[in-house]
Amino acid sequence: MKKNKHQIILAPLHGFTDYVFRNVYCKHFSNVDSAISPFISLTVADNININRIRDLYPTRNTSLKVIPQLLGTDPQQFINMSDRLYEFGYKEVNWNLGCPIKKIAQKKRGSGMLPYPELLDQLLNEIIPLMKNKLSVKIRLGYNDTQEAYEIIKVLNKYPLKSVCIHPRLGIQMYEGELHHEVLKDIITKTRHKLIYNGDINTLSDFNFINQNYPTINKFMIGRGLIHNPFLPQIINENFHLNDEEAYVKFQSFIYDLKEEILNHKTEKQTINKMKDYWQYFCLRFKNHKEVFDLIIHSNTLSELNSVTNQIFLKEAINNWVS
Ligand SMILES: Cc1cc2nc3c(=O)[nH]c(=O)nc-3n(C[C@H](O)[C@H](O)[C@H](O)COP(=O)(O)O)c2cc1C
Incomplete structure (x- = not known):
């Protein structure tokens, strides 16, 4: 290794x-x-x-x-x-x-x-x-x-x-x-x-x-x-540097996999709550982190959480990414 x-x-x-x-x-x-x-x-x-x-x-x-x-x-x-x-x-x-x-x-x-x-x-x-x-x-x-x-x-x-x-x-x-x-x-x-x-x-x-x-x-x-x-x-x-867009995509795919994997072991409600906990940290990747966290915290179902996550990672939001 x-x-x-x-x-x-x-x-x-x-x-x-x-x-x-x-x-x-x-x-x-x-x-x-x-x-x-x-x-x-x-x-x-x-x-x-x-x-x-x-x-x-x-x-x-x-x-x-x-x-x-x-x-x-x-x-x-x-x-x-x-x-x-x-x-x-x-x-x-x-x-x-x-x-x-x-x-x-x-x-x-x-x-x-x-x-x-x-x-x-x-x-x-x-x-x-x-x-x-x-x-x-x-x-x-x-x-x-x-x-x-x-x-x-x-x-x-x-x-x-x-x-x-x-x-x-x-x-x-x-x-x-x-x-x-x-x-x-x-x-x-x-x-x-x-x-x-x-x-x-x-x-x-x-x-x-x-x-x-x-x-x-x-x-x-x-x-x-x-x-x-x-x-x-x-x-x-x-001394690794991804350009912002690549980092963004990689981060999104990590978060998606994490949610899917948690869902394999926990109920929908537990998964949402756990992802909200992680998002306290994940949101710090975004300049508008308070806004981002606010969107996440108000999700009550998995489909809401999914659509809010997609919204956060929309290409337009790239301007808010902290390099
Ligand atoms: C939510 C949370 C849970 C933690 N749980 C543990 C733990 O189980 N065992 C432990 O030794 N430290 C625990 N810590 C302390 C961390 O391991 C670490 O010492 C602390 O966060 C400082 O390091 P960091 O600035 O790199 O996060 C916890 C810290 C936080 C914020």
Whole structure:
């Protein structure tokens, strides 16, 4: 397989980057090396509900290397799920220590674990010796304060980890606001693990900024930017440029296939709702994105959604395409 210049990992976006999206994406676009799956929330240890791991059936994941992600803090649940995933062939599991959602963080899950380095230490100490798979983690620079990152990194340095992916925000920031680049630069000097950068890579110039500022990092995780500009990995790696009209047609055909594929698995209503979710990002490809989203959000049937989508992609609308 061709080795990409910069390794690009599809970020986990719960509700968006499931196997249907991953497969349709790979059919239309290139230059993504792997994906972390949206998190599987750990619950009762003995009862692995098959519904929660459907996304990771090996037969559904042949087009892209996927690393399953777990969210939770119970060591036994963690091991049970990791073992099940190992049986599926997954040699690496990623631990979500970054989720900022309040309800989750309040239970010391996701980024809610970051103010508790001793607890993290204790859990890693219990989990790692029992795991058959390798472990990687996805973190932020803290929940309340970037100082938390220093204690977290000291703990992570004690353990063999495949990689540490860092989104340089705090949990309380959710997904917006300042990225703490100065703290991240300092943290990089203190970690012994391979790092993956994640956060706000939406354009080639965003990527160039990150690439220049972090010369020791060669793996980049992209989420929202890849959904609203699915060409981005190819632009980054191959300096790729389609003319606007070609891009437009390719994007439309991707969206059409995505809808058809979702429809193969879901009801009409569910498909419409899911496509509306994706359109929150897709509409950013259009200069008149508010107008575009407004058209989509008012579709109540699949035929309405189809005709509105066709209307958006009408040749005349090409003037509104963001290159
Ligand atoms: C709707 C949504 C769902 C997300 N779900 C997950 C998830 O399941 N696991 C995770 O580690 N991060 C999750 N994230 C965070 C992203 O993986 C990523 O860290 C964040 O969006 C910043 O990267 P980006 O700017 O490239 O999107 C989610 C983010 C969004 C917006």
